[in-house]
Amino acid sequence: MTYLDHAATTPMLVESIAAMNAELAQVGNPSSLHASGRRARKVVEESRELIAAALGARPIEIIFTGGGTEANNLAVKGLFWSAQAKDKKKNRILVSAVEHHAVLDPVLWLGEHEGAIVEILPVDTQGRVLPETLRKAFEKNPHDVALVTVMWANNEVGTVQPIEELVKIAHEFKTHFHSDAVQAVGCLEVHFQNSGLDAMTVSGHKVGGPQGIGALVVKRDIELTPLLHGGGQERDVRSGTLAAPSIAGFAAAVSTAVVQRTSRANRMTSLRNDLIKRVQEQVPDVVFNGDPENRLPGNAHFSFKGCEGDALLMLLDAQGIECSTGSACSAGIPQPSHVLLAMGRDEVTARASLRFSFGSTSTPDDVDAVMQVLPAIVERAKRAGKPAVKK
Amino acid sequence: MSKRVVAAMSGGVDSSVAAARLVDQGYDVVGIHLALAKVKGHAGGKGCCTLDDARDARRVADRLGIPFYIWDVSEEFQREVIENFIAEYAEGRTPNPCVRCNEKIKFQAVLERSLALGFDAVATGHYAQIVETESGPTLHRAIDDKKDQSYVLSVLNQEQLSHTILPLGNSTKPEIRKEAEERGLITASKPDSHDICFIPDGDTAGFLHNKLGQDPGKIVDAETGEEIGKHNGVFEFTVGQRKGLKLGKPRDDRSPRYVVGTDIKSKTVLVGIPTMLRVDVVTATNLIWCGPIPASQFECSAQVRAHSADLKAKAFHKDGNLTVEFLEPLQGLAPGQTIALYDNTRVIGSGTVVTTTRS
The missing domain is CATH 3.40.640.10 (Type I PLP-dependent aspartate aminotransferase-like (Major domain))
Structure with a gap:
């Protein structure tokens, strides 16, 4: 896990x-x-x-x-x-x-x-x-x-x-x-x-x-x-x-x-930066969200163009990788994030978002595990896109 | 690797047992609750909800040890089912929203999304059977005559059927309830749903008035041509309907009158005696074959409502148009309804009624 x-x-x-x-x-x-x-x-x-x-x-x-x-x-x-x-x-x-x-x-x-x-x-x-x-x-x-x-x-x-x-x-x-x-x-x-x-x-x-x-x-x-x-x-x-x-x-x-803040924050920052760098390398059209400098050490937040965040989440979950589309909702119905909308993102981009957040137990293996499956999952989610209905 | 299946879980007893059976059969099952309607949110306006049905579905998924997610198909449902429902009534037709939902949402939008996400099939708790044959999968009635739902699935083609699993077709409803109880599923004693899901109070006329406003017209006696009442909208009336006519003038023999026809242009509702409801020939369009395409002319039986009788008929089809001659008496059929054709228990296909005539 x-x-x-x-x-x-x-x-x-x-x-x-x-x-x-x-x-x-x-x-x-x-x-x-x-x-x-x-x-x-x-x-x-x-x-x-x-x-x-x-x-x-x-x-x-x-x-x-x-x-x-x-x-x-x-x-x-x-x-x-x-x-x-x-x-x-x-x-x-x-x-x-x-x-x-x-x-x-x-x-x-x-x-x-x-x-x-x-x-x-x-x-x-x-x-x-x-x-x-x-x-x-x-x-x-x-x-x-x-x-x-x-x-x-x-x-x-x-x-x-x-x-x-x-x-x-x-x-x-x-x-x-x-x-x-x-x-x-x-x-x-x-x-x-x-x-x-x-x-x-x-x-x-x-x-x-x-x-x-x-x-x-x-x-x-x-x-x-x-x-x-x-x-x-x-x-x-x-x-x-x-x-x-x-x-x-x-x-x-x-x-x-x-x-333990300083040492842990440094460790989280380096894991996070590694994840961001590798995601940007392997998913070139990814959008990175938030302030790149003044940000929480454990937070990496992306929008994956053409994907639905909840589809990505489900596919990652099936591979044992647990992350979030933003703030959780009790009934689990995805809503476009008011945070991303306020930052000027459109609704489609807002729905295409995924948050990875690191903590005290995170290790470099976690980043490797994500990168092993993420590129293929993004491709798959892109193909699924929005549920299409024939006219 | 075992087949990956999306179990559509409404939070009712049927889809609960369907999911449980799939797990027993060794499928890799993911429970999906379809959020069909956006429930108004609270202060934050999130449009978020904790629906009882979603919670029940989640608890069953927990019990079965399968992942569970909610898919928001409310936009598709609004556009393809609710708006279509209103538009059809506005045009003087009588649609079946459950058929439409199966055609456009469950076995199209949801199925397509499931396949794209790497699943092999979608399973539901409908009572019907899929039988594999040399010429592909075919759809059959459930063994439980009273519960049989093959009619509302008669819009599935073979491509869709080949990615559909219906685990309940070989059981009766009492068996399913008993099984749910034995499995300890919290949905075991939930009552069946009967109403149109987006009109929970059952007041279809009120719902349509709300959407279409008032559109008054005359109620005319089809025998005499005499105006005998007024109405607030043709869409309130469906051929065969007896209730809600509120006619001031009863027939001389006090026998009840029925809606025998509506005319959207002149905003007229025609009422008459039961014999005027007889239908001998039906034409239909929007043909869907659930199995191999039949010869251009064939004998069959036809069903025109979810739980109506199966009537002997002769069918002809050409260029996507269907004509059905009834060999047994059919009473009251409105344009817009789905006509499903059967060869014994097998569903041959279906169409949407365009005209009905009495010979």
């Missing part, structure tokens, strides 16, 4: 499995006052400190959530509602056109149900939000923006955004800035305080931790309107019993991934 879909989820690191296993056999609700509760609380707080240290944040700034999607929802809705509570006029949301649906959809939902004015920030052909684009959007009306949300690095095409520059502009206009950094942590240098961000989303399973756990890193002085009401476990912003085993596994993964 050749697993090249690490951007979807990546194997748990041994450190994470060990930390989680150690907790799974223990009893204790971190909110209980007795010894077992205190023991579990200690695990949670030590984990919080580990994560904070790894991400350049203060422990108090870490709010654990049920994953990246919840953290994104909390950031987008929480920041919007708290901005509204202070000033009704602040109803515009600036959001990049290439966000993951976990950001885009809550923003659009606020537009449909809560009176938000959604302004989609266009990107260049490599998927980047240019600083002047953001500035222009602010200058239209400097006083009505509730929040800006632009991801750190794109999950589909791997392009890294000029986050620090964008944050500075938002702060000139005294507006909060959120960034979905789930793809960036462990791959790029992510330092919350240095970035200037007000809120940042992190996910457990994208860095080698367990699924179903994540965090919103959010500055202490920022008020967020809660989404989940209940016991108020996390700063009264997020309710729900703290998942000590998952949190322990999450923390071990984040700290290990961050410590």
